[in-house]
Structure formats: structure tokens, C-alpha cells
Amino acid sequence: MNPFIEIITQPDNIAIVIMIIMVTFFTGWAFQQAFENDKLLAAGRPVDGENDKFVDTFKPLVRIELLIAIVVMVGLTIWSIAVDAPLEEIANPTITPNPAKAPWYFLGLQELLVYFDPWLAGVVLPSLIVVGLLAIPYIDINPKGNGYYTFAERKYAIIIFSFGFLVLWLLLIVIGVFFRGPGWLWYWPWQEWDHARVVFEPTRDLTSVIGIDSRSLPGFLIGAFVVGSYLAGGMIAPYRYWKKNNPELLSKLGMVRYITIMFLFITMMSIPIKMVLRLVFLIKYIWITPWFNV
Amino acid sequence: MKSLPEITEKVRKNLIWKSIFRRDYRNSIRDRAQAVFGNVFLHLHPVQVRESAVKLRFTWGMGGITFFAFILLVITGVVLMFYYHPSIDQAYTDIKDLEFQVPFGVILRNLHRWGAHFMVIVVMIHMFRVFMTGSYKAPRQFNWGIGVFLLVLTFLLSFTGYLTPWDQLGFWAITVGTNMGAATPLLGYQGPFSEYLHITPYNDIRFALLGGAQVGGNALLRSYIWHCVAIPLISIILMFVHFWRVRKDGGISKPQK
Numbered sequence: 001m002n003p004f005i006e007i008i009t010q011p012d013n014i015a016i017v018i019m020i021i022m023v024t025f026f027t028g029w030a031f032q033q034a035f036e037n038d039k040l041l042a043a044g045r046p047v048d049g050e051n052d053k054f055v056d057t058f059k060p061l062v063r064i065e066l067l068i069a070i071v072v073m074v075g076l077t078i079w080s081i082a083v084d085a086p087l088e089e090i091a092n093p094t095i096t097p098n099p100a101k102a103p104w105y106f107l108g109l110q111e112l113l114v115y116f117d118p119w120l121a122g123v124v125l126p127s128l129i130v131v132g133l134l135a136i137p138y139i140d141i142n143p144k145g146n147g148y149y150t151f152a153e154r155k156y157a158i159i160i161f162s163f164g165f166l167v168l169w170l171l172l173i174v175i176g177v178f179f180r181g182p183g184w185l186w187y188w189p190w191q192e193w194d195h196a197r198v199v200f201e202p203t204r205d206l207t208s209v210i211g212i213d214s215r216s217l218p219g220f221l222i223g224a225f226v227v228g229s230y231l232a233g234g235m236i237a238p239y240r241y242w243k244k245n246n247p248e249l250l251s252k253l254g255m256v257r258y259i260t261i262m263f264l265f266i267t268m269m270s271i272p273i274k275m276v277l278r279l280v281f282l283i284k285y286i287w288i289t290p291w292f293n294v
Numbered sequence: 295m296k297s298l299p300e301i302t303e304k305v306r307k308n309l310i311w312k313s314i315f316r317r318d319y320r321n322s323i324r325d326r327a328q329a330v331f332g333n334v335f336l337h338l339h340p341v342q343v344r345e346s347a348v349k350l351r352f353t354w355g356m357g358g359i360t361f362f363a364f365i366l367l368v369i370t371g372v373v374l375m376f377y378y379h380p381s382i383d384q385a386y387t388d389i390k391d392l393e394f395q396v397p398f399g400v401i402l403r404n405l406h407r408w409g410a411h412f413m414v415i416v417v418m419i420h421m422f423r424v425f426m427t428g429s430y431k432a433p434r435q436f437n438w439g440i441g442v443f444l445l446v447l448t449f450l451l452s453f454t455g456y457l458t459p460w461d462q463l464g465f466w467a468i469t470v471g472t473n474m475g476a477a478t479p480l481l482g483y484q485g486p487f488s489e490y491l492h493i494t495p496y497n498d499i500r501f502a503l504l505g506g507a508q509v510g511g512n513a514l515l516r517s518y519i520w521h522c523v524a525i526p527l528i529s530i531i532l533m534f535v536h537f538w539r540v541r542k543d544g545g546i547s548k549p550q551k
């Protein structure tokens with residue numbers, strides 16, 4: 001069989017295909033409604049839902065809930081008749097499958113292991129995702145766009161969230177499921193997996209690019225300086241910029257909110273930055289310390 | 295021969311019918327309201343809702359679908375429990391028996407497996423919808439927080455279920471997953487600074503998760519109890535807080551400008 005068809009029709013991968021279809025559909029629907037409302041807002045007309053009337057719960061709401069339940073039940077039943085859940089060989093600690101993959105919804109995090117050490121990819125970043133999600137309502141002080149789809153009224157919030165959710169979370173999952181083979185090497189879905197394949201990919205550290213041993217004291221200091229300036233610069237530069245161009249925004253945000261937002265944002269952006277460093281410049285670590293590497 | 299309306303009338307007048315439904319339904323405003331608050335399942339709803347709660351395009355029904363998936367998983371999960379022993383000698387053969395011995399065992403297992411994938415997908419889409427409509431903004435900040443915990447619990451429900459068939463897939467997925475625990479700063483034996491706390495593979499976070507230094511019988515029992523008892527209980531409690539707050543925060547969010 002065509003390896004591409006083979007990989008997308010593996011029983012557990014069908015869920016991922018369904019996810020891709022559903023997410024694409026609903027993302028499209030969300031943005032379509034957002035743009036429609038934006039047009040209404042620009043024309044000074046009420047947005048969708050603004051002049052809603054009340055209806056009885058019984059039966060309109062109960063009816064639609066029942067209908068949805070039936071549709072979902074039928075769909076899952078068909079899925080369960082058509083596709084059997086696989087059962088692999090009995091667990092055997094002495095035979096390690098290659099690749100050994102985490103459950104699919106954690107594959108984005110597993111993908112991060114290529115770019116970050118496990119304590120960051122597996123512990124710190126996931127914790128910060130949860131903290132960041134919890135913080136959203138308290139750091140987004142834009143009162144607009146509450147209760148309706150809109151893009152124009154909250155561009156930055158939507159761009160940042162969509163980037164995190166659709167690209168950093170979902171796209172990395174899709175890559176982990178369909179594009180990672182033995183040795184966590186990149187395989188196109190139509191490529192045959194080759195267990196003997198080794199890729200010699202010399203990686204280096206940031207300072208070794210300019211000829212300084214990353215494990216030496218100067219290397220340590222330069223690394224610390226680069227990481228430190230990224231953090232400090234990321235904190236200070238937007239502050240300076242807004243102070244000059246939009247001081248109102250800063251005073252509305254307040255110091256605690258500003259620091260939280262920027263810290264979360266800097267952390268999030270460190271992911272694509274490290275991906276580019278690794279994939280384009282073959283740089284593995286920026287800063288090597290005796291305790292941990294970044 | 296009696297006509298159908300006559301039979302219905304007779305059934306409605308019957309003592310047993312009346313004891314169940316308590317009163318007649320005549321489609322008056324009062325009866326429609328009574329149908330909601332007189333019913334323990336329906337009374338999670340308010341008596342009246344705004345139109346957009348009924349139209350698909352606003353909520354996509356995603357929260358409700360997540361809840362439906364959860365109920366389906368509880369039901370199929372309880373039935374599966376009748377056929378399953380959480381021990382490494384029996385777990386795998388119990389799953390094999392579902393395939394060859396248990397009537398409808400295959401479809402039962404399939405429904406539970408695909409339902410679980412489905413719930414993870416729809417809970418993420420629900421979160422995306424709530425974000426896109428800005429429904430986490432005041433007064434719903436707290437309920438968004440409850441939602442975030444429900445999201446994490448949904449992942450953990452699925453994750454702990456992975457190990458239960460005791461096959462290679464689950465074994466190695468859990469091995470990879472819990473190895474991350476070993477990398478926790480301070481508390482995992484491979485994590486930074488852990489040597490200062492004298493952390494070893496035998497007293498770190500991973501050990502606590504697995505009940506041992508490796509994925510074995512204790513890990514199977516632990517994941518089973520988390521999966522079938524502890525996490526569902528916590529989730530149910532949080533779901534009821536979540537639904538309660540949807541109502542108390544004024545129902546499905548509406549344009550506020």
C-alpha cells in the first residue's frame with residue numbers, strides 16, 4: 001500500500017485526521033463569523049446575537065441537545081464498527097519500539113525534546129502553558145469582543161492565541177504523528193521508515209560558532225549574557241516602545257500584568273526561536289552551565 | 295378497538311404514569327417551565343435561554359458534546375470494568391477476551407477508545423470557541439479557569455487509560471511520558487539541582503507516579519485507580535461547578551459592549 005495512505009489509516013491516526021478536519025472547519029467558521037461581525041461593527045450595526053430574544057429551554061434547547069447527542073452517537077458508532085482499536089503485543093520492557101511515542105496529544109511536547117532538554121520541554125513549558133491559560137482572563141484587559149466573534153477588536157489576543165494553539169500545539173502534534181519515524185528522524189508520509197538510517201547531523205553550541213568552547217568560562221559568560229539579554233531585552237524593549245507611543249496602555253496594564261504578559265510571551269517565542277536555531281543553524285545549546293543547559 | 299388518542303389518554307390517567315410525571319403537560323408557559331425545573335437532569339438549564347444558546351453557530355455545541363462524550367465514556371468504562379483485572383498477569387488477556395469471548399466486546403472497547411480520542415479533540419475545540427468569542431472575559435474569568443483544569447484532567451484521563459491494556463503501545467507511551475517526571479527540577483532524579491536534595495530514582499516524582507522505579511504492576515494499579523476512580527470523580531465535581539457557573543455568570547455569553 002502507498003505509505004501515505006497506510007499512515008493516515010492506522011486506527012489511532014484516524015483520530016488525528018478527524019481532528020485536522022474538525023479544527024480546520026471550526027477555525028474557518030470562527031474567522032468567517034469574526035469578519036462578518038467586523039463588517040457590522042464598522043458599519044455601526046449590532047453584531048450577531050446582540051438583539052437576541054429569549055426562548056424556552058423546553059423544547060428548543062432540549063431538542064437540539066438531543067439531536068446533537070444522536071448525531072454524535074451515530075458517528076461514534078459508525079467509527080467503532082468500521083475501525084477496530086488495535087492491541088499490540090503484550091508489554092515487554094526488553095523490547096523498545098522505535099520510535100517510542102507518547103500519546104498523540106502530548107506529541108507536541110515530545111517534539112519540543114528536539115529543541116529543549118527534558119526538564120524544560122517536559123516539565124517547565126507544560127506547566128507554563130497551564131499557568132498561561134489560567135492567566136489569560138486576567139491579563140487580557142481589552143473589554144471589547146466579549147461574547148461575540150470578532151477579529152478587528154482584539155487582533156493581538158487572537159493572533160497570539162491562534163499561533164500558540166494552532167501552530168505550536170496542534171501543528172507540532174501533527175508533525176509528531178505523521179512526520180516522525182525511527183530515531184525521531186523526519187520522514188515524509190510517503191517515505192518508507194528505515195530503521196538502519198542514521199543521520200549525522202553535527203550540532204554545535206552558540207559560542208562554538210564563533211570559536212569559543214561553550215564549556216569554558218568565557219563560553220559560559222557569553223551564553224549567560226545572550227540568555228540574559230533575551231529575557232531582559234524582551235522585558236524592556238516593548239516597555240520603552242509603549243512608554244513612547246502608547247503610555248496609556250502601560251498604565252492601564254500596570255506592572256504586574258505587564259511582567260506576566262511579557263514573561264509568558266518571551267517564553268512562548270523562545271520555542272520558534274530555538275527551532276530555527278536548531279533546524280537552520282544547527283545550534284543546540286545557547287548556554288551551558290554545570291547544572292542545566294538552555 | 296380504541297383509537298390512539300384514547301389509549302394515550304388512558305395511559306396519561308394511569309396511576310403509575312402520574313406518579314412519574316406528577317402533572318399533565320399542556321404546553322402552557324407554566325408547563326414548559328415545569329418540564330425544566332421539575333426534572334433533575336434538565337434543571338441544570340435555566341427555564342429560558344437566549345437564542346444563540348440554541349443556534350449552533352455560536353457555541354458549536356462543543357461544551358455539550360464534550361459532556362456527552364464523557365458520559366459515554368463513563369458508561370462504556372463501567373461495563374469494561376466488569377471484564378478487567380488491573381494486574382499484569384490478567385490485564386492483557388482480559389482485553390484479548392473482549393475480542394474473542396465477550397459479546398459485543400469489540401465494539402464496546404472501540405467505543406471507549408474512539409470516544410476518548412473524540413473527547414480530547416472536542417474539549418480543545420470548545421476551548422478554542424470560548425477564546426474566539428471572548429467568553430473568558432468578565433464575569434467568566436473563573437469559569438475559564440475551571441475549564442483549564444478540566445482540559446488538563448481530560449488529558450490525564452486519557453493518559454492514565456493508555457496503560458490499562460498492558461500492551462506495547464501503552465507501556466512505552468507511559469514510559470516516555472513518566473520519564474518526563476524524572477526530569478523535574480529539584481524533584482526528579484535527572485532534573486537540575488536534584489542532587490542537592492539527595493533525589494534518586496527511588497524517591498523522586500517518577501517513583502511516586504509509578505509506585506516503583508519502572509513501569510510495572512504497581513504502575514498498572516495506580517493508573518487504573520486514577521483512571522477509573524480518582525480523576526473521573528474530580529472531573530465530575532469540576533464539571534458541576536463549571537455548569538453551575540455558566541448559569542450564575544448569566545448564561546451563554548452575549549455581546550457586551
Ligand code: HEM
Pocket residue numbers: 353355356357358359360361364417420421424427429430434437438439440441442444445448533536540545546547
Ligand atoms: C470536560 C471538559 C468541559 C466540559 C464538559 C465543558 C462544558 C461546557 C458547557 C456545556 C458549556 C455551555 C456552553 C457551550 O456548550 O459552549 C461550557 C461553557 C464554557 N466553558 Fe466549558 N467545558 C469543558 C472544558 C472547558 C475548557 C477547557 C474551557 C477553557 C479553558 C472552558 C471554558 C468555558 C467557558 C468560559 C464557558 C462559558 C462560555 C460562554 O458563556 O459563552 N470549558 N462548558
